[in-house]
Amino acid sequence: MDSRLSVRGLWSLDSAVTFLNHGSFGACPKQVLEFQQKLRSQLEHEPLRFFGREWEPLLDDARIKLAAFVGADVQDLVFVPNATTGVNSVLRSLTFSPEDEILTTNHEYNACRNALDFIASRTGARVVVAKIPFPIDSPQQVIAAVIERVSPKTRLALLDHVTSQTGLIFPIQELVRELQQRGVDTLVDGAHAPGMISLDLREIGATYYTGNCHKWLCAPKGTAFLYVRRDKQLEIRPLTISHGTNSPRTDKSRFQLEFDWTGTDDPTAYMSVPEAIAFMGSLLPGGWTELRQQNHQLVLQGRRLLCEALEVQPPCPEEMIGSMAVVPLPAILENRDFMSIHDELFDKFGIQVQVMPWQEKPRLLVRISAQIYNTLEQYEYLARVLKGLCC
Known part of the structure; x- marks a missing residue:
């Protein structure tokens, strides 16, 4: 594959949406x-x-x-x-x-x-x-x-x-x-x-x-x-x-x-x-092993970007992460309803990402996913938008 953009074309995903929530329902490739x-x-x-x-x-x-x-x-x-x-x-x-x-x-x-x-x-x-x-x-x-x-x-x-x-x-x-x-x-x-x-x-x-x-x-x-x-x-x-x-x-x-x-x-x-x-295993030279490793590294990079932008600490060690990572949202957003944040991210900024309540502090979490069609620029965009919500 020449680029992540060409890989994204193997899915039917809406090109107008920054889709960072593969973990909820997955996404099935066109060929499958x-x-x-x-x-x-x-x-x-x-x-x-x-x-x-x-x-x-x-x-x-x-x-x-x-x-x-x-x-x-x-x-x-x-x-x-x-x-x-x-x-x-x-x-x-x-x-x-x-x-x-x-x-x-x-x-x-x-x-x-x-x-x-x-x-x-x-x-x-x-x-x-x-x-x-x-x-x-x-x-x-x-x-x-x-x-x-x-x-x-x-x-x-x-x-x-x-x-x-x-x-x-x-x-x-x-x-x-x-x-x-x-x-x-x-x-x-x-x-x-x-x-x-x-x-x-x-x-x-x-x-x-x-x-x-x-x-x-x-x-x-x-x-x-x-x-x-x-x-x-x-x-x-x-x-x-x-x-x-x-x-x-x-x-x-x-x-x-x-x-x-x-x-x-x-x-x-x-x-x-x-x-x-067979299809997913054919996308990279190293097959499924390389695919899992690439997704893992990408979600760690995404988590790092979000933590730096929001000035929060990573909530778990890297060894406990696969292709999804959760980042606590700053306390300034605690009074917001989690669905209102999700809807604003989607309706106003075209970002599809999971926002969830937690039982105790931190009260709100954002969960990002990484699949082969995602790019680092998408997490950078999410980081900028979330930082803006905190202002």
Whole structure:
């Protein structure tokens, strides 16, 4: 590629918008969308043949390619529409009692925290929250805060791999190991991890792991996976029970038979995952490794620019950042509603970036993302605009 501008042309993104929020919903490249459209045309050309003969081989091929990408055995993966569905599938499948505790952190994604509260209200189980400090100095503080809240009643820990609000990479492999030693199963919400950081689910060793493919992997919307450790698969059921429950087939596990078919939908997003993996991996000579490193370095540069312009300190060490970074907004903006700042940045300056409230000081955070189509000049522009808002 000759320049970042030529790379940006590979996406359908609005050229009038400074798009610094890849982390929220991702952005799918034109080539991948064209591939998906060919599959949709194939489906609609002869729907009975597609679902009767072509659907399963295409889905299995996509699962094979995805399993290799995330470091998992293919037998341990199923597709789900999004990571929130993956979290809900596990939580709704497990049995809890009033004597049980479910551990999470104060950085947990709101939708998944809502799922925890729903389960607790139905079962009487108690949700226990480990308070991870923010700003934070070290990954060890995450481990210490989580382990401190483990008790003999702890049944399950729901933990982010990359937090949405604060953009932190949690030391998930160490957390899983420490919790396993205490007899606690782990459900990892890896919504942002695939494509942002290198994954090896076998090494991580979580009991359950779910991740989105539409964010940093850049697959079409409605594409995620759920990994379940082999010895736990009989317990985990999809949210929709369908034909797989009483299928006479023995060539696949009940786990995959149930999740693979939950009723008629559009499976082409799942089937486009191999195209997304191949396309994104072809953009730089060093493939995915270089892409992840480049995005990481770019977001660090962007964070540095914002911190200098706003005269604030970086809230976490560089080792805890992937392709998203959070910067505290100055105290002078604390009385502003976070959505009013977001809307002003977008409506007045054409900047699409995430602005979020936080539970304590600093009260407001701005979260930037870095994907290959972003440029350093975009972060410089954001820095100038935010500095102007503080005057």
